[in-house]
Amino acid sequence: MEVLRPGDPSEIGGYRLLGRLGEGGMGEVFLARTVSGRPLALKTVHRDLSLQAGFAERFDREIRTSDRVRGAWTVSVVDFSAPGAAPQWLATEYVAAPSLADWVHRHGPLPVPALRCLARELAAALVTVQAAGVVHRDIKPANVLLGRERPFLIDFGIARGVGDARYTQTGAVIGTPGYLAPEQATGAVALAEADVFSLAAVLVYAATGRGPFLGAGEEVQLPALLYRIVHDEPRLDGVPQDLAVLVGECLAKDPAERPTAAELHQCLTADTAGQGVGEWAAVVPAALVEDVARREGELARLLTSPPALPSPPVRVSGVASVPADASAASFPPLPSTPPAPAVAVVSGAGWVSGRGRVWAAAGAVAVLAVLAAFPLRLLMDGDRDGRGDGGAPTQAAPASASASASASASASGAVVLPASWVGAWSGTGPGTPDADGITRARTGAFSVTVTLNAAAVGEVVGRQVSEVRELVTGRDLGCTEALELRQVRQDSAVFVAVTSHPTDRAATFECPRGNLYVLTMTQPGRVALESEGAQSAGAPEVLTRRN
Structure with a gap:
Protein backbone atom coordinates (compact mmCIF):
# COMPACT_ATOMS: atom_id res chain seq x y z
CA MET A 1 0.00 0.00 0.00
CA GLU A 2 1.21 3.52 -0.82
CA VAL A 3 0.55 6.75 1.01
CA LEU A 4 -1.87 9.21 -0.54
CA ARG A 5 -0.27 11.47 -3.13
CA PRO A 6 -0.46 15.26 -3.17
CA GLY A 7 -3.73 16.16 -4.83
CA ASP A 8 -5.53 12.95 -3.80
CA PRO A 9 -8.87 13.64 -2.13
CA SER A 10 -9.17 13.06 1.61
CA GLU A 11 -12.52 11.33 1.16
CA ILE A 12 -14.72 9.96 -1.59
CA GLY A 13 -18.40 9.27 -1.20
CA GLY A 14 -18.16 10.14 2.48
CA TYR A 15 -15.49 7.50 3.17
CA ARG A 16 -12.13 8.71 4.49
CA LEU A 17 -9.17 7.61 2.35
CA LEU A 18 -6.19 6.09 4.16
CA GLY A 19 -3.85 5.10 1.32
CA ARG A 20 -3.47 3.82 -2.21
CA LEU A 21 -3.89 0.15 -3.12
CA GLY A 22 -3.25 0.39 -6.86
CA GLU A 23 -4.35 1.79 -10.19
CA GLY A 24 -5.07 0.55 -13.68
CA GLY A 25 -6.82 1.29 -16.92
CA MET A 26 -10.23 1.67 -15.31
CA GLY A 27 -9.21 3.92 -12.43
CA GLU A 28 -7.57 4.00 -9.00
CA VAL A 29 -8.08 1.88 -5.88
CA PHE A 30 -7.84 3.37 -2.39
CA LEU A 31 -7.97 1.97 1.12
CA ALA A 32 -10.85 3.71 2.85
CA ARG A 33 -12.82 3.37 6.06
CA THR A 34 -16.09 4.23 7.63
CA VAL A 35 -15.90 6.12 10.91
CA SER A 36 -17.36 3.04 12.55
CA GLY A 37 -14.14 1.28 11.66
CA ARG A 38 -14.77 -0.94 8.65
CA PRO A 39 -11.97 -1.01 6.05
CA LEU A 40 -12.99 -0.72 2.41
CA ALA A 41 -11.35 -1.06 -0.97
CA LEU A 42 -12.74 1.95 -2.84
CA LYS A 43 -12.31 1.91 -6.61
CA THR A 44 -12.76 5.06 -8.65
CA VAL A 45 -13.47 5.27 -12.38
CA HIS A 46 -11.40 7.54 -14.63
CA ARG A 47 -13.39 10.59 -15.57
CA ASP A 48 -12.98 10.04 -19.32
CA LEU A 49 -14.56 6.60 -18.99
CA SER A 50 -17.44 7.83 -16.86
CA LEU A 51 -18.25 10.44 -19.51
CA GLN A 52 -18.67 7.85 -22.26
CA ALA A 53 -22.21 7.37 -23.53
CA GLY A 54 -23.93 4.52 -21.73
CA PHE A 55 -21.14 4.02 -19.19
CA ALA A 56 -23.33 4.79 -16.17
CA GLU A 57 -25.77 2.07 -17.23
CA ARG A 58 -22.97 -0.44 -17.73
CA PHE A 59 -21.38 0.50 -14.41
CA ASP A 60 -24.65 0.00 -12.56
CA ARG A 61 -25.17 -3.34 -14.30
CA GLU A 62 -21.70 -4.53 -13.32
CA ILE A 63 -22.31 -3.63 -9.69
CA ARG A 64 -25.63 -5.43 -9.56
CA THR A 65 -24.08 -8.48 -11.21
CA SER A 66 -21.16 -8.51 -8.76
CA ASP A 67 -23.47 -8.08 -5.80
CA ARG A 68 -25.22 -11.33 -6.66
CA VAL A 69 -22.11 -13.28 -5.68
CA ARG A 70 -22.00 -14.01 -1.95
CA GLY A 71 -19.73 -16.62 -0.43
CA ALA A 72 -16.82 -17.29 1.89
CA TRP A 73 -14.30 -16.81 -0.94
CA THR A 74 -15.55 -13.50 -2.34
CA VAL A 75 -15.75 -9.94 -1.05
CA SER A 76 -19.10 -8.17 -0.99
CA VAL A 77 -20.09 -4.90 -2.59
CA VAL A 78 -20.52 -2.37 0.22
CA ASP A 79 -21.56 0.87 -1.43
CA PHE A 80 -21.31 2.75 -4.72
CA SER A 81 -21.75 6.20 -6.17
CA ALA A 82 -25.01 7.83 -7.04
CA PRO A 83 -25.85 8.44 -10.70
CA GLY A 84 -24.02 11.53 -11.92
CA ALA A 85 -21.39 11.51 -9.19
CA ALA A 86 -17.85 12.52 -10.12
CA PRO A 87 -15.85 10.43 -9.78
CA GLN A 88 -17.94 7.31 -9.95
CA TRP A 89 -16.80 4.76 -7.40
CA LEU A 90 -17.41 1.33 -5.93
CA ALA A 91 -16.56 0.23 -2.38
CA THR A 92 -16.07 -3.43 -1.42
CA GLU A 93 -14.89 -5.30 1.64
CA TYR A 94 -11.13 -5.09 2.12
CA VAL A 95 -8.86 -8.05 2.83
CA ALA A 96 -5.43 -7.27 4.27
CA ALA A 97 -3.47 -9.82 2.27
CA PRO A 98 -1.10 -10.00 -0.73
CA SER A 99 -2.31 -11.07 -4.14
CA LEU A 100 -1.12 -14.33 -5.61
CA ALA A 101 0.68 -12.32 -8.31
CA ASP A 102 2.53 -10.22 -5.74
CA TRP A 103 3.43 -13.19 -3.53
CA VAL A 104 4.77 -15.43 -6.30
CA HIS A 105 6.70 -12.53 -7.84
CA ARG A 106 8.47 -11.90 -4.52
CA HIS A 107 8.75 -15.41 -3.08
CA GLY A 108 8.37 -17.85 -5.95
CA PRO A 109 5.84 -20.66 -6.52
CA LEU A 110 3.71 -21.97 -3.67
CA PRO A 111 4.73 -25.18 -1.89
CA VAL A 112 2.81 -28.21 -3.15
CA PRO A 113 0.49 -28.58 -0.10
CA ALA A 114 -0.48 -24.91 -0.34
CA LEU A 115 -0.88 -25.22 -4.13
CA ARG A 116 -3.28 -28.14 -3.82
CA CYS A 117 -5.25 -26.37 -1.10
CA LEU A 118 -5.37 -23.21 -3.24
CA ALA A 119 -6.76 -25.24 -6.15
CA ARG A 120 -9.50 -26.72 -3.99
CA GLU A 121 -10.42 -23.39 -2.40
CA LEU A 122 -10.55 -21.49 -5.70
CA ALA A 123 -12.65 -24.23 -7.25
CA ALA A 124 -15.10 -23.85 -4.36
CA ALA A 125 -15.10 -20.09 -4.96
CA LEU A 126 -15.91 -20.66 -8.63
CA VAL A 127 -18.79 -22.96 -7.69
CA THR A 128 -20.20 -20.08 -5.61
CA VAL A 129 -19.79 -17.63 -8.49
CA GLN A 130 -21.50 -19.90 -11.00
CA ALA A 131 -24.29 -20.76 -8.58
CA ALA A 132 -25.14 -17.05 -8.62
CA GLY A 133 -25.34 -17.18 -12.42
CA VAL A 134 -22.26 -15.01 -12.92
CA VAL A 135 -19.19 -15.34 -15.15
CA HIS A 136 -16.17 -13.58 -13.65
CA ARG A 137 -14.25 -13.30 -16.97
CA ASP A 138 -11.04 -11.95 -15.42
CA ILE A 139 -9.67 -14.63 -13.10
CA LYS A 140 -5.94 -13.96 -12.84
CA PRO A 141 -3.21 -14.02 -10.16
CA ALA A 142 -3.74 -10.34 -9.31
CA ASN A 143 -7.40 -11.08 -8.53
CA VAL A 144 -6.63 -13.82 -6.01
CA LEU A 145 -5.86 -12.65 -2.46
CA LEU A 146 -4.01 -15.00 -0.11
CA GLY A 147 -5.96 -14.27 3.06
CA ARG A 148 -5.31 -15.56 6.55
CA GLU A 149 -8.16 -18.09 6.61
CA ARG A 150 -8.65 -18.71 2.89
CA PRO A 151 -7.91 -17.27 -0.54
CA PHE A 152 -10.37 -14.75 -1.95
CA LEU A 153 -11.49 -14.18 -5.53
CA ILE A 154 -11.96 -10.46 -6.11
CA ASP A 155 -12.68 -7.82 -8.75
CA PHE A 156 -15.79 -8.67 -10.71
CA GLY A 157 -15.36 -5.43 -12.66
CA ILE A 158 -16.03 -7.07 -16.04
CA ALA A 159 -18.25 -9.88 -14.78
CA ARG A 160 -21.52 -10.65 -16.54
CA GLY A 161 -24.63 -12.55 -15.74
CA VAL A 162 -24.73 -15.83 -17.63
CA GLY A 163 -27.85 -14.69 -19.45
CA ASP A 164 -26.44 -11.28 -20.39
CA ALA A 165 -24.78 -12.28 -23.66
CA ARG A 166 -26.33 -9.28 -25.40
CA TYR A 167 -24.00 -7.06 -23.39
CA THR A 168 -20.88 -8.93 -24.53
CA GLN A 169 -19.39 -7.33 -27.58
CA THR A 170 -18.48 -9.91 -30.19
CA GLY A 171 -14.97 -9.27 -31.50
CA ALA A 172 -13.81 -7.50 -28.32
CA VAL A 173 -11.08 -9.14 -26.24
CA ILE A 174 -12.14 -8.82 -22.61
CA GLY A 175 -9.92 -10.08 -19.79
CA THR A 176 -6.21 -10.28 -18.98
CA PRO A 177 -3.82 -11.70 -21.62
CA GLY A 178 -2.14 -14.88 -20.48
CA TYR A 179 -5.16 -16.10 -18.51
CA LEU A 180 -7.86 -15.72 -21.15
CA ALA A 181 -9.77 -18.69 -22.50
CA PRO A 182 -9.47 -19.23 -26.28
CA GLU A 183 -13.04 -18.04 -26.80
CA GLN A 184 -12.16 -14.79 -25.02
CA ALA A 185 -8.98 -14.41 -27.07
CA THR A 186 -11.00 -14.57 -30.29
CA GLY A 187 -13.67 -12.18 -29.02
CA ALA A 188 -16.44 -14.78 -28.72
CA VAL A 189 -19.00 -14.79 -25.93
CA ALA A 190 -17.38 -16.10 -22.73
CA LEU A 191 -19.53 -18.39 -20.62
CA ALA A 192 -18.87 -20.27 -17.38
CA GLU A 193 -16.38 -22.60 -19.05
CA ALA A 194 -14.04 -19.64 -19.65
CA ASP A 195 -13.65 -19.16 -15.90
CA VAL A 196 -12.61 -22.81 -15.50
CA PHE A 197 -9.89 -22.26 -18.13
CA SER A 198 -8.65 -19.09 -16.42
CA LEU A 199 -8.63 -20.75 -13.01
CA ALA A 200 -6.44 -23.54 -14.37
CA ALA A 201 -4.08 -20.97 -15.88
CA VAL A 202 -3.82 -19.29 -12.45
CA LEU A 203 -2.90 -22.63 -10.86
CA VAL A 204 -0.09 -23.04 -13.40
CA TYR A 205 1.22 -19.63 -12.36
CA ALA A 206 0.99 -20.55 -8.67
CA ALA A 207 2.97 -23.73 -9.34
CA THR A 208 5.61 -22.36 -11.71
CA GLY A 209 5.67 -18.55 -11.55
CA ARG A 210 4.56 -18.20 -15.20
CA GLY A 211 1.44 -18.58 -17.27
CA PRO A 212 0.67 -21.78 -19.19
CA PHE A 213 1.57 -20.25 -22.56
CA LEU A 214 4.90 -18.68 -21.61
CA GLY A 215 8.36 -20.08 -20.98
CA ALA A 216 10.35 -19.18 -17.88
CA GLY A 217 11.26 -15.48 -18.06
CA GLU A 218 9.75 -15.17 -21.54
CA GLU A 219 7.97 -12.06 -22.76
CA VAL A 220 5.98 -12.03 -25.99
CA GLN A 221 3.82 -9.50 -27.78
CA LEU A 222 0.07 -9.63 -27.27
CA PRO A 223 -0.80 -11.00 -30.76
CA ALA A 224 1.66 -13.86 -30.32
CA LEU A 225 0.33 -14.65 -26.85
CA LEU A 226 -3.26 -14.71 -28.06
CA TYR A 227 -2.24 -16.99 -30.93
CA ARG A 228 -0.65 -19.44 -28.48
CA ILE A 229 -3.78 -19.47 -26.31
CA VAL A 230 -5.95 -20.33 -29.31
CA HIS A 231 -3.63 -22.82 -31.05
CA ASP A 232 -0.78 -24.09 -28.83
CA GLU A 233 -0.82 -26.67 -26.06
CA PRO A 234 -0.20 -25.36 -22.53
CA ARG A 235 3.19 -25.80 -20.89
CA LEU A 236 2.61 -27.74 -17.68
CA ASP A 237 6.17 -28.62 -16.73
CA GLY A 238 6.66 -27.76 -13.06
CA VAL A 239 3.04 -28.55 -12.14
CA PRO A 240 2.74 -31.65 -9.88
CA GLN A 241 1.91 -34.58 -12.13
CA ASP A 242 -1.41 -35.54 -10.56
CA LEU A 243 -2.60 -31.92 -10.61
CA ALA A 244 -1.25 -31.39 -14.14
CA VAL A 245 -3.68 -33.95 -15.57
CA LEU A 246 -6.69 -32.14 -14.17
CA VAL A 247 -5.31 -28.72 -15.08
CA GLY A 248 -4.74 -29.93 -18.64
CA GLU A 249 -8.39 -30.95 -18.92
CA CYS A 250 -9.46 -27.49 -17.76
CA LEU A 251 -7.20 -25.90 -20.41
CA ALA A 252 -8.92 -27.70 -23.29
CA LYS A 253 -9.46 -25.48 -26.32
CA ASP A 254 -13.06 -26.61 -26.68
CA PRO A 255 -15.19 -25.28 -23.79
CA ALA A 256 -17.39 -28.38 -23.95
CA GLU A 257 -14.42 -30.59 -23.08
CA ARG A 258 -13.62 -28.80 -19.83
CA PRO A 259 -15.01 -30.00 -16.49
CA THR A 260 -17.54 -27.80 -14.77
CA ALA A 261 -16.57 -25.91 -11.65
CA ALA A 262 -18.50 -28.41 -9.53
CA GLU A 263 -16.75 -31.34 -11.20
CA LEU A 264 -13.39 -29.65 -10.75
CA HIS A 265 -14.03 -29.10 -7.06
CA GLN A 266 -15.19 -32.68 -6.61
CA CYS A 267 -12.04 -34.04 -8.28
CA LEU A 268 -9.76 -31.80 -6.24
CA THR A 269 -11.47 -32.78 -3.01
CA ALA A 270 -11.15 -36.48 -3.84
CA ASP A 271 -7.54 -36.13 -5.04
CA THR A 272 -6.37 -34.37 -1.86
CA ALA A 273 -8.26 -36.56 0.61
CA GLY A 274 -5.36 -38.96 1.08
CA GLN A 275 -2.47 -36.52 0.66
CA GLY A 276 -2.57 -34.80 4.02
CA VAL A 277 -3.71 -31.49 2.57
CA GLY A 278 -5.11 -29.59 5.52
CA GLU A 279 -6.95 -26.35 5.95
CA TRP A 280 -5.52 -23.27 4.30
CA ALA A 281 -4.02 -21.73 7.44
CA ALA A 282 -2.14 -24.97 8.19
CA VAL A 283 -0.41 -25.36 4.81
CA VAL A 284 0.54 -21.83 3.70
CA PRO A 285 4.19 -20.76 4.10
CA ALA A 286 5.13 -19.25 7.46
CA ALA A 287 6.37 -16.17 5.62
CA LEU A 288 2.86 -15.62 4.23
CA VAL A 289 1.37 -15.81 7.72
CA GLU A 290 3.88 -13.18 8.86
CA ASP A 291 3.14 -11.00 5.83
CA VAL A 292 -0.60 -11.05 6.51
CA ALA A 293 -0.05 -10.30 10.20
CA ARG A 294 2.09 -7.30 9.26
CA ARG A 295 -0.57 -6.00 6.89
CA GLU A 296 -3.30 -6.49 9.49
CA GLY A 297 -1.22 -4.62 12.06
CA GLU A 298 -0.68 -1.74 9.67
CA LEU A 299 -4.39 -1.69 8.87
CA ALA A 300 -5.31 -1.62 12.57
CA ARG A 301 -3.05 1.39 13.12
CA LEU A 302 -4.61 3.24 10.21
CA LEU A 303 -8.14 2.44 11.35
CA THR A 304 -7.52 3.71 14.87
CA SER A 305 -5.97 7.00 13.80
CA PRO A 306 -8.05 10.06 14.77
CA PRO A 307 -10.80 10.70 12.21
CA ALA A 308 -10.65 13.85 10.15
CA LEU A 309 -13.37 16.46 10.48
CA PRO A 310 -16.16 15.97 7.95
CA SER A 311 -15.89 17.89 4.71
CA PRO A 312 -18.55 20.51 3.91
CA PRO A 313 -21.47 19.28 1.84
Missing part, protein backbone atom coordinates in the same frame (compact mmCIF):
# COMPACT_ATOMS: atom_id res chain seq x y z
CA VAL A 314 -20.78 19.18 -1.90
CA ARG A 315 -23.20 19.31 -4.76
CA VAL A 316 -23.37 16.53 -7.31
CA SER A 317 -25.78 17.14 -10.16
CA GLY A 318 -27.69 19.61 -7.98
CA VAL A 319 -28.08 17.23 -5.03
CA ALA A 320 -26.54 18.25 -1.70
CA SER A 321 -24.18 15.55 -0.49
CA VAL A 322 -23.28 15.12 3.18
CA PRO A 323 -20.19 12.93 3.62
CA ALA A 324 -21.06 9.62 5.24
CA ASP A 325 -17.74 9.66 7.09
CA ALA A 326 -19.08 12.53 9.16
CA SER A 327 -20.71 10.07 11.52
CA ALA A 328 -20.75 6.45 12.49
CA ALA A 329 -22.94 3.52 13.29
CA SER A 330 -21.26 1.86 16.26
CA PHE A 331 -21.06 -1.84 16.80
CA PRO A 332 -20.01 -3.34 20.14
CA PRO A 333 -17.92 -6.51 19.75
CA LEU A 334 -19.39 -9.86 20.65
CA PRO A 335 -19.32 -10.94 24.29
CA SER A 336 -16.06 -12.65 25.31
CA THR A 337 -14.15 -11.01 22.45
CA PRO A 338 -11.72 -8.10 22.85
CA PRO A 339 -12.73 -4.68 21.55
CA ALA A 340 -12.36 -4.58 17.78
CA PRO A 341 -13.06 -2.15 14.96
CA ALA A 342 -16.76 -2.18 14.22
CA VAL A 343 -17.95 -3.93 11.08
CA ALA A 344 -20.73 -1.99 9.46
CA VAL A 345 -22.04 -0.79 6.16
CA VAL A 346 -24.62 1.94 6.14
CA SER A 347 -25.37 4.77 3.79
CA GLY A 348 -26.14 8.42 4.16
CA ALA A 349 -29.51 9.98 3.53
CA GLY A 350 -28.02 13.33 2.54
CA TRP A 351 -26.47 11.83 -0.49
CA VAL A 352 -28.02 9.29 -2.76
CA SER A 353 -26.42 5.97 -1.89
CA GLY A 354 -26.53 2.78 -3.86
CA ARG A 355 -27.41 0.76 -0.80
CA GLY A 356 -27.78 0.88 2.96
CA ARG A 357 -26.99 -2.11 5.11
CA VAL A 358 -26.51 -3.07 8.74
CA TRP A 359 -24.63 -6.15 9.92
CA ALA A 360 -25.52 -7.46 13.37
CA ALA A 361 -24.95 -10.45 15.61
CA ALA A 362 -27.51 -12.99 16.69
CA GLY A 363 -25.35 -14.16 19.62
CA ALA A 364 -21.92 -15.38 20.60
CA VAL A 365 -22.14 -18.40 18.32
CA ALA A 366 -22.20 -16.13 15.26
CA VAL A 367 -18.44 -15.56 15.34
CA LEU A 368 -18.23 -13.52 12.17
CA ALA A 369 -21.30 -11.35 12.84
CA VAL A 370 -21.51 -8.14 14.82
CA LEU A 371 -24.20 -6.43 16.84
CA ALA A 372 -26.89 -4.21 15.39
CA ALA A 373 -26.15 -0.67 14.23
CA PHE A 374 -27.40 2.31 16.18
CA PRO A 375 -27.46 5.57 14.22
CA LEU A 376 -26.94 8.30 16.79
CA ARG A 377 -25.82 7.75 20.37
CA LEU A 378 -25.59 11.28 21.67
CA LEU A 379 -27.47 12.03 24.93
CA MET A 380 -25.72 13.23 28.07
CA ASP A 381 -26.14 15.12 31.30
CA GLY A 382 -23.91 17.26 33.50
CA ASP A 383 -21.30 14.60 34.32
CA ARG A 384 -20.62 13.89 30.59
CA ASP A 385 -21.65 10.26 30.86
CA GLY A 386 -24.07 10.04 33.76
CA ARG A 387 -27.68 9.03 33.90
CA GLY A 388 -30.67 10.50 35.64
CA ASP A 389 -32.55 8.80 38.45
CA GLY A 390 -33.37 5.21 37.69
CA GLY A 391 -31.27 5.27 34.54
CA ALA A 392 -33.59 7.66 32.68
CA PRO A 393 -32.08 10.28 30.37
CA THR A 394 -31.41 13.63 32.00
CA GLN A 395 -33.86 16.29 30.87
CA ALA A 396 -32.75 19.21 28.75
CA ALA A 397 -31.87 22.44 30.50
CA PRO A 398 -34.81 24.80 31.01
CA ALA A 399 -35.39 27.20 28.17
CA SER A 400 -34.44 30.21 30.29
CA ALA A 401 -31.13 28.61 31.27
CA SER A 402 -30.47 27.66 27.65
CA ALA A 403 -31.15 31.16 26.44
CA SER A 404 -28.88 32.59 29.13
CA ALA A 405 -26.06 30.20 28.25
CA SER A 406 -26.43 30.94 24.54
CA ALA A 407 -26.39 34.67 25.13
CA SER A 408 -23.27 34.38 27.29
CA ALA A 409 -21.46 32.30 24.70
CA SER A 410 -22.51 34.58 21.86
CA ALA A 411 -21.28 37.60 23.77
CA SER A 412 -17.84 35.99 24.03
CA GLY A 413 -17.75 35.40 20.25
CA ALA A 414 -18.12 31.61 20.47
CA VAL A 415 -20.15 29.67 17.90
CA VAL A 416 -23.14 28.20 19.72
CA LEU A 417 -25.84 25.66 19.03
CA PRO A 418 -28.96 27.58 17.96
CA ALA A 419 -31.75 27.70 20.54
CA SER A 420 -34.06 25.89 18.10
CA TRP A 421 -31.98 22.73 18.65
CA VAL A 422 -32.24 22.72 22.45
CA GLY A 423 -34.61 20.11 23.82
CA ALA A 424 -35.41 16.41 23.67
CA TRP A 425 -35.89 14.58 20.36
CA SER A 426 -37.05 11.03 19.77
CA GLY A 427 -38.02 8.57 17.09
CA THR A 428 -38.83 4.89 16.67
CA GLY A 429 -37.93 2.60 13.81
CA PRO A 430 -39.33 -0.87 13.04
CA GLY A 431 -36.15 -2.78 13.89
CA THR A 432 -35.28 -5.89 11.89
CA PRO A 433 -37.78 -8.60 12.93
CA ASP A 434 -37.37 -10.48 9.63
CA ALA A 435 -33.55 -10.64 9.69
CA ASP A 436 -31.81 -14.01 9.44
CA GLY A 437 -30.49 -13.83 13.00
CA ILE A 438 -26.94 -14.60 11.84
CA THR A 439 -25.59 -11.80 9.68
CA ARG A 440 -28.17 -9.39 11.14
CA ALA A 441 -29.81 -9.57 14.54
CA ARG A 442 -33.58 -10.00 14.72
CA THR A 443 -34.71 -6.96 16.65
CA GLY A 444 -37.94 -5.25 17.64
CA ALA A 445 -38.76 -1.54 17.76
CA PHE A 446 -35.65 0.63 17.51
CA SER A 447 -35.96 3.81 19.60
CA VAL A 448 -33.59 6.77 19.75
CA THR A 449 -33.88 9.65 22.22
CA VAL A 450 -31.62 12.68 21.95
CA THR A 451 -31.37 15.50 24.48
CA LEU A 452 -29.44 18.64 23.52
CA ASN A 453 -28.52 21.52 25.82
CA ALA A 454 -27.19 24.99 25.05
CA ALA A 455 -23.44 24.89 24.40
CA ALA A 456 -20.69 26.42 22.29
CA VAL A 457 -18.42 24.58 19.85
CA GLY A 458 -15.95 22.50 21.85
CA GLU A 459 -18.30 22.00 24.79
CA VAL A 460 -20.33 18.98 25.88
CA VAL A 461 -23.83 19.54 24.55
CA GLY A 462 -26.00 16.48 25.15
CA ARG A 463 -26.40 12.76 25.05
CA GLN A 464 -28.42 10.16 23.20
CA VAL A 465 -29.81 6.79 24.18
CA SER A 466 -30.50 4.01 21.70
CA GLU A 467 -32.70 1.12 22.77
CA VAL A 468 -33.27 -1.91 20.55
CA ARG A 469 -34.23 -5.37 21.78
CA GLU A 470 -32.94 -8.57 20.25
CA LEU A 471 -36.06 -10.71 19.81
CA VAL A 472 -34.42 -14.05 20.63
CA THR A 473 -32.56 -13.09 23.81
CA GLY A 474 -34.34 -9.90 24.87
CA ARG A 475 -30.97 -8.14 25.18
CA ASP A 476 -30.84 -4.38 24.74
CA LEU A 477 -28.19 -3.82 22.08
CA GLY A 478 -28.26 -0.04 22.34
CA CYS A 479 -25.51 2.37 23.37
CA THR A 480 -25.50 5.72 25.18
CA GLU A 481 -22.99 8.39 24.16
CA ALA A 482 -22.03 11.81 25.44
CA LEU A 483 -21.82 14.46 22.74
CA GLU A 484 -19.49 17.39 22.20
CA LEU A 485 -20.46 20.10 19.72
CA ARG A 486 -17.85 20.17 16.96
CA GLN A 487 -19.31 22.41 14.23
CA VAL A 488 -22.49 24.41 13.45
CA ARG A 489 -23.69 24.98 9.91
CA GLN A 490 -26.71 26.75 8.46
CA ASP A 491 -29.19 23.96 9.12
CA SER A 492 -27.00 21.17 10.48
CA ALA A 493 -24.61 20.48 13.31
CA VAL A 494 -21.63 18.15 13.72
CA PHE A 495 -21.01 16.31 16.98
CA VAL A 496 -18.36 13.96 18.35
CA ALA A 497 -19.09 11.26 20.95
CA VAL A 498 -16.64 11.72 23.84
CA THR A 499 -17.86 8.83 26.01
CA SER A 500 -19.93 5.74 25.31
CA HIS A 501 -21.33 2.77 27.19
CA PRO A 502 -24.09 0.17 26.69
CA THR A 503 -27.54 1.51 27.46
CA ASP A 504 -28.00 -1.64 29.53
CA ARG A 505 -25.41 -1.16 32.27
CA ALA A 506 -25.33 -4.94 32.85
CA ALA A 507 -24.28 -5.66 29.26
CA THR A 508 -20.81 -7.11 28.71
CA PHE A 509 -20.03 -5.63 25.28
CA GLU A 510 -18.23 -2.32 24.80
CA CYS A 511 -19.31 0.68 22.76
CA PRO A 512 -16.60 2.56 20.80
CA ARG A 513 -15.85 6.24 21.32
CA GLY A 514 -14.88 9.08 19.03
CA ASN A 515 -17.66 8.72 16.46
CA LEU A 516 -18.64 11.81 14.47
CA TYR A 517 -22.27 12.58 13.68
CA VAL A 518 -24.23 15.04 11.54
CA LEU A 519 -27.83 16.09 12.27
CA THR A 520 -29.85 18.23 9.91
CA MET A 521 -33.00 20.16 10.83
CA THR A 522 -35.34 19.73 7.87
CA GLN A 523 -38.14 21.75 9.46
CA PRO A 524 -38.97 23.14 12.91
CA GLY A 525 -39.37 20.28 15.35
CA ARG A 526 -37.98 17.67 12.95
CA VAL A 527 -34.36 16.42 12.66
CA ALA A 528 -33.13 14.09 9.94
CA LEU A 529 -30.32 11.58 10.42
CA GLU A 530 -28.42 12.40 7.27
CA SER A 531 -25.10 10.66 7.71
CA GLU A 532 -23.84 7.15 8.28
CA GLY A 533 -26.55 5.34 10.18
CA ALA A 534 -29.42 7.45 8.87
CA GLN A 535 -30.76 4.63 6.73
CA SER A 536 -29.60 1.78 8.97
CA ALA A 537 -31.98 -1.14 8.80
CA GLY A 538 -34.72 -0.74 11.35
CA ALA A 539 -33.57 2.63 12.74
CA PRO A 540 -35.76 5.76 12.82
CA GLU A 541 -35.13 7.99 9.84
CA VAL A 542 -36.14 11.18 11.67
CA LEU A 543 -36.46 12.45 15.22
CA THR A 544 -39.20 14.81 16.35
CA ARG A 545 -39.20 17.22 19.27
CA ARG A 546 -40.88 15.89 22.41
CA ASN A 547 -43.35 18.13 24.24
